[in-house]
Every structure is written in structure tokens, then in C-alpha cells.
Amino acid sequence: MGNTRQAPRYGHAYSYAKRASSLEYNPLTSTKRAIMSAERFLPALGLWCMAGVAGAASPTADPALPFTIQDMVRMERISDVAVSPSGKHVAFAQRTTDMEANKGRTSIWLLDTGKRAATPLRLTDGGPNSNSPEWSKDGKYIYFLSNRSGTNQVWRISAVGTGPHGDTPVPESTQVTNLPLDVGSFHVSPNADRILVSLEVFLDCADLVCTKQRLDAAAHSSATGALHTQLFIRHWDSWSDGRRSQVFTLGLSDSGVAQGSPINLTGGIGDVPGKPFGGREDYAFSPDGAQVAFSVRSLAGEAWSTNFDIYTVAADGGSLPKNLTAENLAWDGQPAFSPDGSQLAYVATDRPGFEADRFHLVLLNLKSGVKRALTLNWDRSINSFAWSQDGKTLFATADHLGQRPLWAIDAASGRASAITGAGEVEGFAVGSSKVFYTASNLGYPADLYAVGFSGGKPAQLTHLNQAVLGQRKFGEYQQFSFAGWNSENVFGYVVKPVDFKPERKYPVAFLIHGGPQGSFGNAWSWRWNPQAFAGAGYAVVMIDFHGSTGYGQAFTDSISGDWGGKPLEDLKLGLDAALKANPWLDANNVCALGASYGGFMINWIAGQWPDRFKCLVSHDGIFDNRSMYYSTEELWFPEHEFSGPEYQNPSAYTKFNPVDYVARWRSPMLVIHGQQDYRVPDAQGLSVFTALQRRGIPSELLYFSNENHWVLKPADSIEWYDTVLGWLNRWMRP
Secondary structure: OOOOOOOOOOOOOOOOOOOOOOOEOOOOOOHHHHHHHHHHHOOOEOOOEOOOOOOOOOOOOOOOEEOOHHHHHHOOEEEEEEEOOOOOEEEEEEEEEEOOOOEEEEEEEEEEOOOOOOOOEEOOOOOOOEEEEEEOOOOOEEEEEEOOOOOOEEEEEEOOOOOOOOOOOOOOOEEOOOOOOOOOEEEEOOOOOEEEEEEEEOOOOOOHHHHHHHHHHHHOOOOOOOOOOOOOOEEOOEEOOOOEEEEEEEEEOOOOOEEEEEEEOOOOOOOOOOOOOOOHHHEEEOOOOOEEEEEEEOOOOHHHOOOEEEEEEEOOOOOOOEEOOOOOOOOEEEEEEOOOOOEEEEEEOOOOOOOOOOOEEEEEEOOOOOEEEOOOOOOOOEEEEEEOOOOOEEEEEEOEOOEEOEEEEEOOOOOEEEOOOOOEEEEEEEOOOEEEEEEEEOOEEEEEEEEEOOEEEEEEOOOOOHHHHOOEEOOOEEEEEEEOHHHOEEEEEEEOOOOOOOOOOEEEEEEEOOOOOOOOOOOOOOOOOHHHHHHOOOEEEEEEOOOOOOOOHHHHHOOOOOOOOHHHHHHHHHHHHHHHHOOOEEEEEEEEEEEOHHHHHHHHHHHHOOOOOOEEEEEOOOOOHHHHHHHOOOOHHHHHHOOOOOOOOHHHHHOOOHHHHHHHOOOOEEEEEEOOOOOOOHHHHHHHHHHHHHHOOOEEEEEEOOOOOOOOOHHHHHHHHHHHHHHHHHHHOO
16 A cells, blocks of 8 residues: 555555676576575575665774664655766756755756766755756756746756866756646657646646636635545545646747647546656657657546556647557556657556556557567566667566566567666666666665666766765665465565674564565665664564565465465564574564554454564554445555455455454554545544554554655654654563
């Protein structure tokens, strides 16, 4: 119930290096083969590691202080990597934290990759937010989004003659769009004569001014009622006001300023980009700028449908959108034209209503109309992808055995080879001969790296947080495997506390991931961060139980309809395996924690494994699957997981239902929930707390009135960790 795919792809919301150029996909048909593949791929398997991303600088050997949540919320974050057409410069967004304002601030930076140890240059200041850089085809300009004018609009800045060491003044930015509504995302045409922008509009309005007037009138109205005629009435963390996200086209003048009246290209079929997490990967220009492809789900039945289709339309609005994938009733997304314009690549699933189905790459010949499933036989799910400039290779990220490497996929054969090693590639951009990507691992937040098309040793290009990393102590981590449910191979991680001494016993934070089709893999997290627990003196154990991603689609599928079965068995066996292999773990001092599906599992454990844990922490967890069905928003999720609506198959919703086992509860529990969580509505968490209080079980409720399914504000994140660690200390270190 909180996953991230490209931008996060729904969110399995019931929830969330060594050279590897020789690694190629080989179906894992046995436990032995899975272990052999992992040993080839992971330098960390069987070894205690600090920084699994190749080229990452390790913290100093004897830092002064352990890593804390105070350090984490203040760290800089990198995203939105964009490489110039020549491949010599990279633009990216960098986020800093304004603790006084209790929010992050983003700015655009530029790096000259042709100069050794070049220092990135900040192109925009950190006052107004600036993000989403995009290069012009000639490499002269960088376009970006900024709210510096008071609303979110497109701007551009010259990238010519900008000194990477600050020896040349940064030129002034020029405002490209000046629309009455906020721009959500954009693309500039290859010929720089047109721009696409996504805007939230009322579909029955003839122009943007009409939408603005309605919003202003509603803001000043004394009446507060809202009449709704269909789902979604609320989604993720906001209530519907009737507006829809649409892509509009505008001309650009010779001076780069938008001109003319915006024309709606997406025709009110549905939201483009898709809500709540869709982005500009949902639409794209053709190489000649004449066509636009976009992915959209129809408004009809959208709350229980995952049927996204790919459409094309003339970029000037001179034609009606044409559906290219109507025959597939499942998901088709992320359209991307080949560099020569002859093919359209996109990701697709095969099973309607299943958001965690395997996303495979499809190539559509735009002349013949023939579709070719390029990676249909590769048992991994594509997260995001991009073409090489010569059209011979597609680069993609896909989870694999507790990691998320970058893969090079041959456009002719579909053969996939990993070109990065252990860790998680978070985002990337393809240059002329290298791929520039951001990557992290369990011991190191994301930085910018570069690697050749065939792999090899990556080059680290930024060291955003080295001042902090070099003065803090981090817990070493190790991946392990064990025989889980039905003796099938299952993976997990153990993280040592920062003050580790082998002769001591350490209390254990047993973290359970959400999704449930998700993973607690080798990646840095800004929410559930094992290093924050390690810095507080706790060991951490995490299990990628049946249902997790990156181990083959059959493994992912295995949790559907069995939420409290195989996963619970894996958690029991995985914890026992970790305790047996690491005698310094205190088997009598373990607290289990989880959010979303992980919160469901905590509530389930309370009734099914009631005497194992010193304490429990349930964040945004499901208490009653039956009432949950009627109060959540994305109905396709429970309808797939429980084989239909609740009223058609109530027994499936009660098979693993925590509410039915409250009489067995006895473990002390901390309950956490956000009021703006509409994925798992707050009544679920309040019900858990009520049950605990009525039973007389030691319990506390931490309630965030301004947070959603996640805890995002810096001060709230600090309060979350202070409360959770305080709860653990109370029961495991009195």
C-alpha cells in the first residue's frame, strides 16, 4: 500500500558494488540457482558491508557520533537527472531541508562531466522550489519548473558558458509559461517550437480562466458542501474537487516564450498524468515533434480498473487521440518513441486489475502496427526505462534479489544484462556513451554516478552528504538467505548496531515491509531507515517474505489471497535463521514494526504470534479487511488480492482478518496513523487503539493530522522516530 515504481506506481499501498557487466538474465528455476545467481551478483552476500554502491566513499573509520534521525532529515537529496544531448553536462535537482519552515527546498544544479572532480554549480537559488530539468535538443538551454512567480510555471536558463567552478556568472532565468493555473509537468518539443504542459482543469470549462474563476469562487463561498457523482471522491491524501489532469499544447516563440491559447490534447479521456503519482513519463513527443503519445485510464470505473491505454495524437491538436492498445485490458504505460521514430516502446501487464503484475517491455512498429513483447520471457518487472541514442539498447531498472540494478536490454533480442552492482538505482538518464544515475544502499544515501553502456566500474560524480557521512558511524549490513515457506529460498538483511561488539547482546528491531508486493532491499530510505535504528543501538532484521518483488513473478503472486499464511511463516523462519546465524542478536528482546501491509501484519501477529515480541509498532495498518474495502479508494487492489468485491466474496476478506482475533492480543503496541491517509483510512488505526485500550493492553497512539500514508514533514519525521525509539526503549531497554 505504498510502493514506488517510476514515480510510485500506485503504491502497493496496503503498505512500500561489484562489477556486474557479465550478469545476464537466467530464469531462477531452483533454490540452488537462485543462490548461485545472488553470489555472482552481490558482493554483500555473506559479507558485512558498509557501502555497496561501487565508487561510494566510505565514512571514516572512527567517527565521533552515531547516525541519528536529526542527521537524516537534514541530508541533501538528489533527483531528476537530465543529461545534455552531447553527454558532457548533467543537470539535476537537489533538495535541502529548511527546518524552520518544516519542508524541503529544491534547486537545479549543473555538472560538467568532462572535467575531473568538477564541482556542481547551482543554477537556481533555494528560495523558490525548482525541479524537473529538461534539456533543449541543441543543448543550449535547460527548462525547469519553478514557483518563483507565485505559481508553478516553466522557466528556462542558458547552459552555454556556465562555469562549473563558478568562474562564469549564472545567467538569468526566463519565464516560459505564464498560465492562470499551476503547471504540474512539461515536455519541450525536439524542435523547441512547442511545449506540452499538464494542468488540473474542470473538463466542462472552455478555457483555463474558467477553471481559475471556479476555484476562486469556491474559496470565497460560505457554503462548504461538495456534491460527488462517482468514485474517486478522495484519492491518496486529497479530496476530489472535480478537476482532471490534462496535457495541453502551446506554441513557443523564437525567444522561447509560450504563445497562443492552450489546446487540450488528451480530450478528457482520463487523467494525464495518472493520479496520484504519475509524471511526465506518462506522455512523450515523437522525435520530429509532430506526434504525442500518452498513457491514460478511462474515467469509467477508474476506482476498480488498472486498464491504462496508449494513445497518440497530433502535437498541434489537429486530430483526435487514437488508441493503440485497446486489445489489452491491463496496464500499458510509459510510452517512449525510438530515436528514429519508427517504434514506440512501453511497459505492459497482462492481468487486468493487478497492479503488481509483471511489467514487461513491448515494442510497437508504428508503420506496420505489429507489437513485439521484448521482455515477456524475462521474469523481472520493469520499473522505468529509456532508449539509447542509437536505438539499439533500452536501459531499465528492475528489482533483482534484494537489489535494483540498471539493466541494458538489447532492442533486437530482449537479452538483459545488469551494468551496475549491489544497491538501488533510483533514477537515470542516458547520454551518448554513458548512463548517469543516482544510486543508494543500506549504508549510503543517493549520489550521482556514471557507467558505460557495457558496465564496468562506475564513477562517483557527487558527494552530497560527505560532511555528515564522514563524521557519523553507521551499522554494517549483510544479506542472508534461508529456507522459508515450503523450503523455498527467501532473502533478508541484518544490520548491526553502530556500537557493535561481538561479545554483547543487542535488542532487535524486526522491520516488516509494506506493499505487500514490495521489498526492504539494499536501498536508502527517507522514511523507514534501518540506520536510524542502528544509530540508536538496535540491531535490525528485515525479511523479503513471499509476495516481495525481485524474486520472480510467481514469488510475488504467492501472497495474493494468503496475506497471513506464507508471509507469516517466512517471518518466523527468517527471524529464527537470523538469530541462529548471529548469536549477538538478543532472541529474548525483539520488537516487530511495520507500516501499511506491514501494519496489517503487526495487527495479525498480535493475534497469531502473541507471545513472541516484547512490543509491537503498527503504522497505518489494516484492522478489518471488510470495512477497509468500503473506505479505501483504489478498489482494484483488494478486489485482486481477495478475488472480488467484499460483497461477492466475504469469506476471503475474513480469512486473515485481525479484528477477529483481538481476544488473543497481549503484546504492548504503539499505533501510528495519519489523518490524510485515504489508502488505509484512519478509522483502521483508531480501531486498533480502541481494541488495545479496551483490552487493557499497554498502548499509545501517535496521530498526525497533516500526514498521509507516509510521514513526510521533517519535524514529523523526527517526532515519529523519537516516539518509536522511545517505545522500543521502554520495553526492551527499561
